[in-house]
Amino acid sequence: MRARFRDLLAAEWIKLWSLRSTYGALALIAVSAVLFSARAALGDHHNWPDYPAERRASFDPIHDAFPEEGWLFVMLAAGAVGAVMIAGEYASGQIRSTFLAVPDRRAVVTAKVTVLAAVMLAVGAVAASASFWVSQTILADRDAGASIGDPGALRAVVASTLLLPVCALIGFGVGALVRHTAPAVVVTTTLLLLAPLAFDIDRRWSAAIHNALPVPAWERLVGNPYVLPNLHVATVPGSWAVYAVWPVAAALLAVVVVHRREP
Amino acid sequence: MIELRDLTKRYGGTTAVDRLTLTVRPGHVTGFLGPNGAGKSTTLRLVLGLHRPTGGTALVDGQPFAGRPRGLRYAGALLDAGDVHGGRSARAHLAALARSNGLPRARVGEVLDQVGLSEVAGRRIGGFSLGMRQRLGIAAALLGDPPVLMFDEPFNGLDPEGVRWVRGLFRRLAAEGRTVLVSSHLMGEMEQTADHLVVIGRGELLVDESLAAFAARTAHDRVVVRTPDPAALGAALAAAGGVVTRNDDGLTVTGLPAGRVGELAFRAGVVVYGLHADAASLEEAFMALTADRLDYAAGGR
Numbered sequence: 001m002r003a004r005f006r007d008l009l010a011a012e013w014i015k016l017w018s019l020r021s022t023y024g025a026l027a028l029i030a031v032s033a034v035l036f037s038a039r040a041a042l043g044d045h046h047n048w049p050d051y052p053a054e055r056r057a058s059f060d061p062i063h064d065a066f067p068e069e070g071w072l073f074v075m076l077a078a079g080a081v082g083a084v085m086i087a088g089e090y091a092s093g094q095i096r097s098t099f100l101a102v103p104d105r106r107a108v109v110t111a112k113v114t115v116l117a118a119v120m121l122a123v124g125a126v127a128a129s130a131s132f133w134v135s136q137t138i139l140a141d142r143d144a145g146a147s148i149g150d151p152g153a154l155r156a157v158v159a160s161t162l163l164l165p166v167c168a169l170i171g172f173g174v175g176a177l178v179r180h181t182a183p184a185v186v187v188t189t190t191l192l193l194l195a196p197l198a199f200d201i202d203r204r205w206s207a208a209i210h211n212a213l214p215v216p217a218w219e220r221l222v223g224n225p226y227v228l229p230n231l232h233v234a235t236v237p238g239s240w241a242v243y244a245v246w247p248v249a250a251a252l253l254a255v256v257v258v259h260r261r262e263p
Numbered sequence: 264m265i266e267l268r269d270l271t272k273r274y275g276g277t278t279a280v281d282r283l284t285l286t287v288r289p290g291h292v293t294g295f296l297g298p299n300g301a302g303k304s305t306t307l308r309l310v311l312g313l314h315r316p317t318g319g320t321a322l323v324d325g326q327p328f329a330g331r332p333r334g335l336r337y338a339g340a341l342l343d344a345g346d347v348h349g350g351r352s353a354r355a356h357l358a359a360l361a362r363s364n365g366l367p368r369a370r371v372g373e374v375l376d377q378v379g380l381s382e383v384a385g386r387r388i389g390g391f392s393l394g395m396r397q398r399l400g401i402a403a404a405l406l407g408d409p410p411v412l413m414f415d416e417p418f419n420g421l422d423p424e425g426v427r428w429v430r431g432l433f434r435r436l437a438a439e440g441r442t443v444l445v446s447s448h449l450m451g452e453m454e455q456t457a458d459h460l461v462v463i464g465r466g467e468l469l470v471d472e473s474l475a476a477f478a479a480r481t482a483h484d485r486v487v488v489r490t491p492d493p494a495a496l497g498a499a500l501a502a503a504g505g506v507v508t509r510n511d512d513g514l515t516v517t518g519l520p521a522g523r524v525g526e527l528a529f530r531a532g533v534v535v536y537g538l539h540a541d542a543a544s545l546e547e548a549f550m551a552l553t554a555d556r557l558d559y560a561a562g563g564r
Contacts, residue, residue: 003332004365011363018355019348093346096313097403100340101360103312104332262314 008102008111016115021084026119029077029164030127036070037131041138048142061146062156065135066128066222071160074127075192075215078120078164082171083184085116086254090179095263105259109176113251116172117165124164128157152223155236159221159243166214166247167192173250176257207232217242264289264442265310265411269319272305272466279305281466282319287444289410292437294457294474295446298553302466303446304342307413311340323411335364335407341400341414349389353380353399356388361406374402379428393420401429411442418452430456450549464553478545486521488528489513489537499531500524515541 016022041064051059086109089095102108132148139145146153170191175184192215199210210216211234220239234242265287272280280302287293297303308314310321312329321327323338331337347356357371375381378398383391388399397420404412414433418426433456437443447453453460453474460477462470470477490496490513497507497514505519513536516524521540528535 002365007365008363011359014355014359014362015348015351018351018359020350088348092348093343094348096342096346097356097360098363099313099334100311100338100342101333101335101363101403101406103329103334107332 003104003107005107005111008107009115011102012111012115016085016119022081025077025081026123029074029123030130032070032073032077033127034130034134036067036073037065037135038138040064040067040070041135044144045138045142048144056144059144060223061136061139061144062132062150062153062223064139065132066156066160068219071163072193075163075167076189078124078167079171079174079188079192080185081120082116082168082173083175083178083188084171084181085112085175086172086258087175087179087181087184090175090263091181099263106255109251109255109258113169113172113254116168117247120164120168121161124161127164128160131160132157156222159218162243163214163218166218166243169247170214170250173253176254202231204232211238212242214242214246264322264324265413265444266322266325267306267310267319268321270306270309270316270321271318272302272309272314273317279466280309280316283463283466283468284319285461285468285471287442287461288459289442290437290440291459292433292443292445292457293459293461294453295444295461295463296450296453296549297446297448297463297469299448300465301448301463301553303448303463304415305466306463307340307342307415307444307446310413311338311342313342333364335360335366335409337407337409338411338413339404339407339409340412341397341404341417343415344393344396344400344420347388347396347399349387351388352385353388353391353402354384356399357402357406360403364407366406370406370408374405377405378402394422394425397421398425401432409441411444412436413444413446415446416448417445418447418449426452450546454545462549462552469552477548485541486516486519486524487513487537487539487541488516488524488535490528490533490535492533495531496528496533496535499527499533503527513537 044059044064089098098108099105132153136145136147148154148157171184171188174188174191178184178187196210196213196216200206201210211220211232217234217239220234221236221243267283267285270280270283271278283306295303305314309316310323310328312327328334328338353375354371357374358368361368361370372381375384378401380395380398380402383395388396391399397417401414401417404414417429421429433443433445445453445456458474460470460472460474461468488496493509493514497509500507500514500516500519503519503523505516505524508515521538525535525538
């Protein structure tokens with residue numbers, strides 16, 4: 001009997017969907033994304049008649065699809081799902097049962113990472129598309145909505161879709177390193193949401209580090225007006241690179257530490 | 264078959280397992296004994312590849328277990344009944360394990376039946392008692408129908424019926440030609456379960472022999488007699504060469520077989536209420552053997 005990798009994928013799939021917390025976290029992601037987008041769009045829809053001409057001219061409808069404050073929940077929940085997926089196994093001792101069945105630990109981690117990334121990508125696609133569609137439908141009533149063909153619109157939707165697997169894999173890497181559920185979630189949250197605040201975007205090197213963090217990269221890719229006026233704004237290709245490097249580094253870190261450390 | 268050769272594990276300055284060389288053979292239930300902290304659990308984890316040895320080798324059916332891509336068909340183990348995620352149902356837990364090894368889904372139902380958990384299979388493991396978790400751990404060990412099975416303290420938390428069932432299961436598994444290694448820190452449990460004994464203390468091998476051989480080399484045939492006239496009987500037994508000590512309701516005699524004691528009592532015309540050879544000496548032998556190798560002795564030496 002050959003050892004098939006797809007059996008490991010199926011096993012991780014069963015494990016993920018046999019926990020209630022998975023459903024709660026994914027529902028929180030989808031619902032909070034759409035609700036906060038609708039809220040932002042409704043606010044602009046309501047205030048639109050009072051906006052002066054120059055404000056209307058510089059209005060960025062895509063920002064209403066992906067408002068930072070609402071998508072904080074998305075990042076937090078996505079990071080937590082990733083962190084819990086591995087740290088929860090260590091904390092409960094389940095990891096030893098897993099390794100008795102599959103001594104090839106690198107294969108176990110690779111399967112986990114694959115399932116996590118695929119599920120989060122699917123949820124991200126639903127959340128980002130729904131947020132874009134709902135917010136732009138609301139704004140269209142004021143002739144202020146964007147269509148997916150507008151400059152930056154598709155990029156914003158794709159970046160917001162990918163934000164979920166990016167945050168989840170970073171959470172996974174932290175979870176593999178910390179191996180306790182609550183600390184892993186706290187460290188992930190700190191890394192994703194608080195670390196960007198520690199850097200002064202008006203200073204060159206400080207801004208460079210800021211721009212190399214995953215959440216500022218997302219902000220750049222969705223073209224939030226909050227980040228655009230600063231002097232050291234990141235490039236779009238640079239931000240895509242940040243998007244690629246973080247999750248890949250986190251996944252590799254997880255493979256290495258899980259393989260090397262004794263459970 | 265499990266083969267250990269010079270197996271050694273050090274954590275920092277402490278040696279948990281010290282050059283252990285040992286072969287655990289198929290067809291037997293091998294009791295793996297030692298006081299708390301002797302290195303039993305560490306040894307099992309080394310054999311199963313969860314921990315890496317500092318030195319030496321551990322082979323399961325000729326190969327290091329850690330080198331197997333999938334493990335359930337080669338060895339099954341219950342290390343700690345708590346090694347499960349409490350949020351899952353018993354069925355989902357086993358289904359994921361079975362699937363990871365490409366085992367048919369039907370095996371889950373079979374092992375659940377075998378351990379008697381079919382009726383609670385859909386309930387979350389978090390609500391299980393320790394005894395139920397032990398059964399679930401045994402079910403997981405049996406999933407791949409492996410030739411080698413290891414159980415770490417499997418009797419913990421089991422009710423008397425459960426203990427009897429587990430003993431029967433271990434004997435059946437051994438009779439089928441499997442290698443069955445069962446660890447415990449209580450000799451009494453092993454006496455009725457194992458037919459071969461391995462005893463370690465502070466990580467070193469102390470005993471590796473059959474239960475019968477272990478019993479033979481340590482038993483100093485003791486006979487307990489209950490009598491209303493211990494003085495007369497004691498004198499008669501002492502005259503015949505027995506060493507006699509008095510206790511609450513009779514005498515304890517060493518140096519004379521039970522039959523000879525009864526004969527002497529009859530000749531001396533002493534009434535005897537009860538007479539039996541004392542079989543509780545295995546526990547004492549184990550205690551004597553490991554007394555100087557206790558990590559945590561009561562009474563502060």
